[in-house]
Amino acid sequence: MAELRLGPLLRYVDGSSATFWVEASRPCTAEVRCADGTRGTARTFQVAGHHYALVPVSGLTPGTACAYEVLLDGDNVWPLPGSPFPPSVVRTPDAGEAAVRVTFGSCRWAAPPEDEKDPVGPDALDTLAARIASAPDGERPDVLLLLGDQVYADEVSEATRRWIAARRGLADPPGNQVADYEEYTRLYYESWLDPEIRWLLSTVPSLMIFDDHDVIDDWNTSAAWVADMRATPWWRERVLSGLMSYWVYQHLGNLSPGELSDDLLYAAVRKTPDGTDVLRAFAAQADTDPASVRWSYRRDFGRTRVIMLDTRAARVLEEENRSMLDPGEAQWLRAQALDAPGSYDHLLIGTSLPWLLPPLVHDAEAWNAALCRGERGARWARLGEGLRRRADLEHWAAFPASFAALTELIAEAGSGAAAPATVCVLSGDVHHAYVAEPSWPGRGPDARVFQLTCSPVHNSIPLSIRLGFRFGWGGLARALGHRFARHGGCARPPVDWRKTGGPWFGNQLMTLTLRGRSASLRLEQARAVRGGGSDGRGGSGGSGGSGGSARLATVMESVLTPLVPQ
Numbered sequence: 001m002a003e004l005r006l007g008p009l010l011r012y013v014d015g016s017s018a019t020f021w022v023e024a025s026r027p028c029t030a031e032v033r034c035a036d037g038t039r040g041t042a043r044t045f046q047v048a049g050h051h052y053a054l055v056p057v058s059g060l061t062p063g064t065a066c067a068y069e070v071l072l073d074g075d076n077v078w079p080l081p082g083s084p085f086p087p088s089v090v091r092t093p094d095a096g097e098a099a100v101r102v103t104f105g106s107c108r109w110a111a112p113p114e115d116e117k118d119p120v121g122p123d124a125l126d127t128l129a130a131r132i133a134s135a136p137d138g139e140r141p142d143v144l145l146l147l148g149d150q151v152y153a154d155e156v157s158e159a160t161r162r163w164i165a166a167r168r169g170l171a172d173p174p175g176n177q178v179a180d181y182e183e184y185t186r187l188y189y190e191s192w193l194d195p196e197i198r199w200l201l202s203t204v205p206s207l208m209i210f211d212d213h214d215v216i217d218d219w220n221t222s223a224a225w226v227a228d229m230r231a232t233p234w235w236r237e238r239v240l241s242g243l244m245s246y247w248v249y250q251h252l253g254n255l256s257p258g259e260l261s262d263d264l265l266y267a268a269v270r271k272t273p274d275g276t277d278v279l280r281a282f283a284a285q286a287d288t289d290p291a292s293v294r295w296s297y298r299r300d301f302g303r304t305r306v307i308m309l310d311t312r313a314a315r316v317l318e319e320e321n322r323s324m325l326d327p328g329e330a331q332w333l334r335a336q337a338l339d340a341p342g343s344y345d346h347l348l349i350g351t352s353l354p355w356l357l358p359p360l361v362h363d364a365e366a367w368n369a370a371l372c373r374g375e376r377g378a379r380w381a382r383l384g385e386g387l388r389r390r391a392d393l394e395h396w397a398a399f400p401a402s403f404a405a406l407t408e409l410i411a412e413a414g415s416g417a418a419a420p421a422t423v424c425v426l427s428g429d430v431h432h433a434y435v436a437e438p439s440w441p442g443r444g445p446d447a448r449v450f451q452l453t454c455s456p457v458h459n460s461i462p463l464s465i466r467l468g469f470r471f472g473w474g475g476l477a478r479a480l481g482h483r484f485a486r487h488g489g490c491a492r493p494p495v496d497w498r499k500t501g502g503p504w505f506g507n508q509l510m511t512l513t514l515r516g517r518s519a520s521l522r523l524e525q526a527r528a529v530r531g532g533g534s535d536g537r538g539g540s541g542g543s544g545g546s547g548g549s550a551r552l553a554t555v556m557e558s559v560l561t562p563l564v565p566q
Helices: 124-134 158-167 181-192 195-203 223-230 235-254 257-262 264-271 276-288 327-338 359-372 378-391 400-413 463-471 475-488
Strands: 004-013 017-024 029-034 039-043 045-047 050-058 065-072 075-078 089-091 100-105 143-146 206-208 297-301 304-309 346-351 422-427 433-439 448-453 496-504 508-515 518-529 549-561
Touching: 004 065, 004 075, 004 089, 004 181, 004 195, 004 206, 004 235, 017 029, 017 065, 017 235, 017 257, 029 050, 045 264, 045 276, 050 235, 050 257, 100 124, 100 304, 124 195, 124 508, 124 518, 124 549, 143 304, 158 181, 181 195, 181 235, 206 235, 223 235, 235 276, 264 276, 304 327, 327 400, 346 508, 359 378, 359 463, 359 475, 400 422, 422 508, 422 549, 448 549, 496 518, 496 549
Parallel strands: 100 143, 143 206, 304 346, 346 422, 422 448
Antiparallel strands: 004 017, 017 050, 029 039, 029 065, 039 050, 045 050, 065 075, 065 089, 100 508, 297 304, 433 448, 433 496, 508 518, 518 549
């Protein structure tokens, strides 16, 4: 009998169709049956001894919420027997739906087991799941945007460390980091088998994109970094396994049913009895020729357009031609942002790395890029490369031409009679949250433009981040940044910006509510409730290992654009 090892994850949803991702214990036929009689089936495909299926369901009724169950070879495997959670449902949007709620964040380190203390505090996604479970007919996100570091291949839990030690010994490189595909599967099990997370992802659609820790810290920082890693004996297996597992666990679910049916790699993997070699060859090509694959994608939710950008694998790293996106990727982004003007009221650009950083950090990264480019000579270039790696100086500001191009595109997309009401850049990575607003010299775009940064969902916040990012927005920091910029001969950025909210530190999530041409923002933090009576499924919420129940506390609410009478 086939067993459900992981999932189901509700991934793509539109007005009449949905896709569900599952992992089974053996080859089988996976089936999703909805309470309204709609259903879909898919045969599992195999990668490295693991069995997966992406089950499409069509014919759903727009504007409805329909419970579903999962069967493997005809045996019911979801909902789990005795589950304390409400039934998992698929909610299809209606074309005339009043609002779209987009909840986003990044950097989720797996929560510890229930009987272990959580060293980084309550998990914001766990706590969101508990709140929704306590009031299943209440407010919930229409989509979760997970903006990177869904798993940490280089910072594993104590339980995973023990599992690795039993499997191959920690003396074998890369020590207590993930080495291969099998160890990546362990990370996803640990993260997605968390009961609250498993139920949440079964009932709220999700979009995902990787960041560095999904492979390794500072992945693709520079050409010199890549050369050093490729000279490391264990690196090739690590990066290929990282890309293979990302394609299976995260990327496939980002695709619409139509995109899946046209995907040649998906067809090839499903066609062969074991898709490991096919997928491995794809990953090898993606690593050596990043332009051969596009991880970025676009989703439209009514009159809200979401563009999720790959800002890791698509980089051009030659010092004289550094770019956050390769030319094909940049052209694709431009085409998606400018497609069908007037057809959307809000443009959301999901990029794991913030576009607008504190001015001191921005100037330091631009200065460092100039040094590494050789603007101050070979000695400064060597110093710059070391500093770039130690201080993680590899955001948009470290790619000045790409920063300018994105700034120009945002202004263009946000200008004119058909401009959207807002253009929001959604980011994570930096383990805190803030809101920043740019201003252009002369007349800027007609749309309101915001940098919305939210991180972490569940991770530590080092004191250096707290101090550095508080200081980085101040007047003294701006003056210091200008000195860095002058030393590097850096051009002035094409836009100015100021912080209008934050910084906020904690395990947290942001939610955008988009209604017509209005937009509002809410930041919530997961906070422990000591001595509470909640069982982790009630009104207070709960998070395993947190030493007590938890709740999502509203830290900030803001109207980005006011409600416009219809």
